[in-house]
Amino acid sequence: MPQMLALVILLIILYLGDVVSTRTKAWVPSMFVCAVLFLLGYWTFFPSDIVARAGIPDVVAVMFMYLLIVNMGTLLSIKELLRQWKTILISLMGIIGIILITIVIGYLFFDYNMVIVAIPPLVGGIVSAIIMAKGATDAGLDNLAVFAIIIYVMQGFVGYPLTSIMLKREGRKVLQKYRAGTWSSVEDDKANMKSKEEVVSDENPMPQLFAKIPASYNSTYFIFLRIAAMGFLAYLCSTVLKPIVSISPFVLCLLFGVIASSIGFLERHPLKKAGGFGIAVMGLMLFVFNTLSKATPQMVVELIIPLVVFILAAVVGMFIFSVIVGIALKVSKEMAFSIALTALYGFPADYIITTEVINNLTKDQAEKEVLTSHMLPPMLIGGFISVTIVSVVLAGIMVNMIVGPLTAVH
Numbered sequence: 268m269p270q271m272l273a274l275v276i277l278l279i280i281l282y283l284g285d286v287v288s289t290r291t292k293a294w295v296p297s298m299f300v301c302a303v304l305f306l307l308g309y310w311t312f313f314p315s316d317i318v319a320r321a322g323i324p325d326v327v328a329v330m331f332m333y334l335l336i337v338n339m340g341t342l343l344s345i346k347e348l349l350r351q352w353k354t355i356l357i358s359l360m361g362i363i364g365i366i367l368i369t370i371v372i373g374y375l376f377f378d379y380n381m382v383i384v385a386i387p388p389l390v391g392g393i394v395s396a397i398i399m400a401k402g403a404t405d406a407g408l409d410n411l412a413v414f415a416i417i418i419y420v421m422q423g424f425v426g427y428p429l430t431s432i433m434l435k436r437e438g439r440k441v442l443q444k445y446r447a448g449t450w451s452s453v454e455d456d457k458a459n460m461k462s463k464e465e466v467v468s469d470e471n472p473m474p475q476l477f478a479k480i481p482a483s484y485n486s487t488y489f490i491f492l493r494i495a496a497m498g499f500l501a502y503l504c505s506t507v508l509k510p511i512v513s514i515s516p517f518v519l520c521l522l523f524g525v526i527a528s529s530i531g532f533l534e535r536h537p538l539k540k541a542g543g544f545g546i547a548v549m550g551l552m553l554f555v556f557n558t559l560s561k562a563t564p565q566m567v568v569e570l571i572i573p574l575v576v577f578i579l580a581a582v583v584g585m586f587i588f589s590v591i592v593g594i595a596l597k598v599s600k601e602m603a604f605s606i607a608l609t610a611l612y613g614f615p616a617d618y619i620i621t622t623e624v625i626n627n628l629t630k631d632q633a634e635k636e637v638l639t640s641h642m643l644p645p646m647l648i649g650g651f652i653s654v655t656i657v658s659v660v661l662a663g664i665m666v667n668m669i670v671g672p673l674t675a676v677h
Contacts, residue, residue, distance in 0.1 A: 268314055268317065268320055270320055270321060270322060273314075273317050273318075273320040273321035274321040274322060276308075276313075276317070276321075277317065277318065277321050277553055278549075280301055280304045280305060280308070281297075281301060281549065281552065281553075283300060283301075283304065284297030284298065284299075284300040284301040284304070285297050287300045288300065288623055288627070289627070295428065295431075297619065297623060298423060298427045298612070298616050298619060298620060299423070299424060299427040299428055301552070301556060302423060302424060302427075302556060302559065303424075305556040305559045306559050306562065309559055309560050309562070310563075310564055313560070315560045316560075317557075317560075318553045318554065318556070318557040319557075321553065323550045323553045323554060323557075325554070327550060328550055328551060328553070328554030328557075331547045331548075331550040331551045331554070332517065332551055332554075333495070333498035333501070333502075333516075333517075333520055334491075334494050334495070334498060334538060334543070334547055335538065335544075335547050335548065335551060335614070335615065336498075336517050336520040336521050336524065336614070337494050337497045337498050337501070337520045337521075337523060337524040337527070337533075338494065338524065338536065338537060338538040338539075338544065338547075339521065339524060339614065339618075339647060339651075340520065340521045340522065340523065340524015340525045340526075340527070340528065341524045341525070341527065341528035341533050341534070341535050341536060341537060342528075342535065342536060342647070343521075343524075343525050343644070343647070343648070344525060344528070344529055345525060345526075345529060347644060348525070348648065351644055351645060351648045353596045353598055353645075354606055354644070354645040354648045354649050354652075355648065355649075355652055356592060356596065357589050357592055357593055357596070357598065357603050357606045357607060357645075357649070358606055358607065358609070358610070358648070358649040358652040358653050358657075359652065359657070360588045360589055360591070360592040360607075361584075361585035361588055361589040361606065361607025361608075361610060361653070362390050362585070362607075362610060362653055362657055363588055364583075364584035364585045364586070364587055364588030364589065364607070365386070365389055365390055365580075365581045365584045365585050365610065366386055366390070366584070367584060367588075368580045368581070368583055368584030368587070369382065369385060369386055369389060369577060369580045369581055369584060370382060370386075371580075372576060372577075372580040373385065373576075373577065373580070376573075376576060377573055377576075379670065380403070380406075380408060380411060380669055380670065381411060381414065381573060383665050383668050383669055384399050384402075384403050384408070384411045384414060384415050384669065385414065385415075385418055385573075385577045386661065386665060387399050387415075387658055387661045387662035387665055387666075388415050388416075388418040388419045388422070388658075388662075389418060389422065389577060389578070389581040389610070389611075390610050390653055390654075390657060390658040390661055391610065391613065391653060391654040391657065391658020391661070391662070395419075395658040395661065395662035396415045396416055396418065396419035397415075397416075398662035398663065398666050399412075399415040399662055399665070399666055400412040400413075400415040400416050401666075402666035402667075402669050403415060403669060406669045406670075408669070410569070410570075413561070413566050413570070414570050414573065414574075416558065416561050416562070417561075417562055417566060417567065417570055417574060418574065418577065418578070419558065420558050420559055420561070420562050421562070421567075421574055421578065422578050422581070422611045422612070423611060423612045423616065425578055425579075425582060425611065426608050426609075426611030426612050426616075427612065427616065427620060429582070429604075429608055430605050430608045430609075430612075430617075430620050431620055431623070431624055433601045433602075433604050433605040433608070434601070434605050434620065434621060434624040434642060434646075435624055435627075435628065436601045437599060437601040437602050437605065437641075437642065438624055438625065438628045438638050438642065439628065440599070440601075441637065441638060441641055442628060442629060442634060442637075442638070445634060445637050446634075450637065473485050473534075474528075474531045474532060474533060474534045475530075475531025476530065476531040476532050477531075478531075487541045487542060487543075490534075490537050490538075490540060490541040491541055491543065493527070493532060493533055493537070494533065494537055494538065494541075497520065497523045497524060497527050497532075497533065498516075498520055498523075500519075500523055501516045501517070501519035501520040501522075501523050502516045502519075504516075504519050505519055513660075513663050518651075521651055548615055548619075551615055552615065552619075555615075555616075581610075581611075582608075582611075585604070585607035585608065585610065586604055586607070588607070589603045589604050589606065589607035590603055590604060602642070602645065605642075605646065605649075606645050606646065606649035607649070607653075609646060609649040609650035609653055609654065610649075610650075610653035610654060610658070612650070612654070613650040613651070613653065613654025614647065614650050614651065614654065616650075617646045617647060617649070617650040618643070618646070618647060620646075621642055621643050621646045622639075622643070624642075625638045625639055625642065625643075
C-alpha cells in the first residue's frame with residue numbers, strides 16, 4: 268500500500284468518527300467509531316503496519332507523546348492541581364474499586380496469573396499493558412500476553428460511550444443551572460478568572476523568561492525547541508532516577524510542563540501557538556488505534572469471556588467507589604464516574620471526548636467556557652493520575668507477581 272493511500276484511508280476513518288459524533292451529538296463518540304473501523308480494517312484489508320506506512324512509526328508517535336504531554340502540562344498550574352484534590356482522590360478511589368472488585372470476581376472464575384495480568388491494563392494505558400505482556404511472555408504465558416494487549420484495546424469500547432453519556436448528563440445539568448442564573452461554583456469561578464488571565468497573557472509575544480528578546484525571534488522552531496527541551500529533561504531525569512525509583516518520563520513531562528509554564532519558560536498551549544497541536548493529536552490517535560492490529564478475531568473469540576468479565580468488574584468497581592467518595596466530597600455522581608472512567612483510556616481520549624461533548628451541548632461561547640472550566644481540568648487530571656502515573660507503578664509491581672506458566676482458564 269502506497270504511503271499516501273494509507274494516510275488518506277486513516278484520515279477518512281478519523282473524519283468519519285467526527286461526522287458520526289457530530290450527527291449523534293456525541294452520543295456515539297468519535298473514538299468508538301474509529302476503533303470499530305480500525306478493527307474491521309485490520310480484520311480485512313489493512314496491512315498490519317498501515318500506520319507506520321502512512322508516516323507515523325512508533326518513534327514518531329512517541330515524539331508526539333512527549334510534545335503533547337508537556338503541552339498539556341502548560342494548561343495546568345500548581346494551584347490548579349491543588350484545587351483539583353477532589354479529582355485526584357476520586358481517581359484514586361476509582362482505581363481501588365477496580366483492583367478490589369477485579370480481584371474478588373477474578374479469583375472466583377479465573378486463575379491467579381490471569382487476574383495479575385489483567386489489573387494494570389484495566390487501570391491504565393499501553394505502557395502498563397506492554398509491561399504485563401512482556402512479563403507474561405517471559406513466564407511462558409503467551410495467551411496472557413495477548414490478553415494484556417486485548418484488554419487495553421477493548422476497554423475503550425465500554426469507556427468511550429459511558430463517558431460521553433455521563434458528561435452529557437453533567438453538562439445538561441450545569442447548563443440548566445447556568446441558564447436559570449443559579450449556577451455557582453467557587454472552583455469554576457476561579458478557573459474562569461484564571462483562564463481569562465491566561466488569555467491576556469497569551470497575547471504577549473514572548474513568555475516571561477524571554478521577555479527581553481524581540482518577539483520576532485519567537486519562531487515556530489523556538490517554541491518546538493523549548494517543548495522538546497522539557498521532554499528531554501523529563502527523559503533524562505527518568506533515566507537518572509531509574510536505579511533508585513522507576514518514574515515514567517511521561518509523568519515527568521506533565522510535571523515539567525506545569526513548572527515551565529509557571530516560571531515563564533513556556534507559554535500556555537505552546538503547541539497550538541506553533542501550529543503543531545492538530546497534527547500531534549492526529550499522530551498520537553493513529554498510534555493508539557494501531558494497537559488494534561494485534562487483536563485478531565481468533566484471539567478475541569478465545570478471550571471474550573474473561574475479557575467481558577474483567578472489564579465489567581472494573582467498571583462496576585470504579586462506579587461504586589467513585590460515586591461513594593463523590594457523594595462524600597459533594598461531587599455529582601456523573602462527574603465522579605466520568606473521572607474514574609478515564610482509567611479506561613486516558614489522554615488524548617479524555618480531552619477529545621470532553622471537548623466533543625461540550626461542542627455538541629452548546630454553540631454559545633460563554634456556555635462553552637463554563638462547561639470547559641467545570642469538566643475539562645478534572646477529566647485531564649483524572650486521566651493522568653490513573654493512566655500515566657498509577658497504572659505504570661502498578662504494572663512495575665505486579666509484573667513481578669507472575670508466578671510461572673500456569674494455564675489460564677477460559
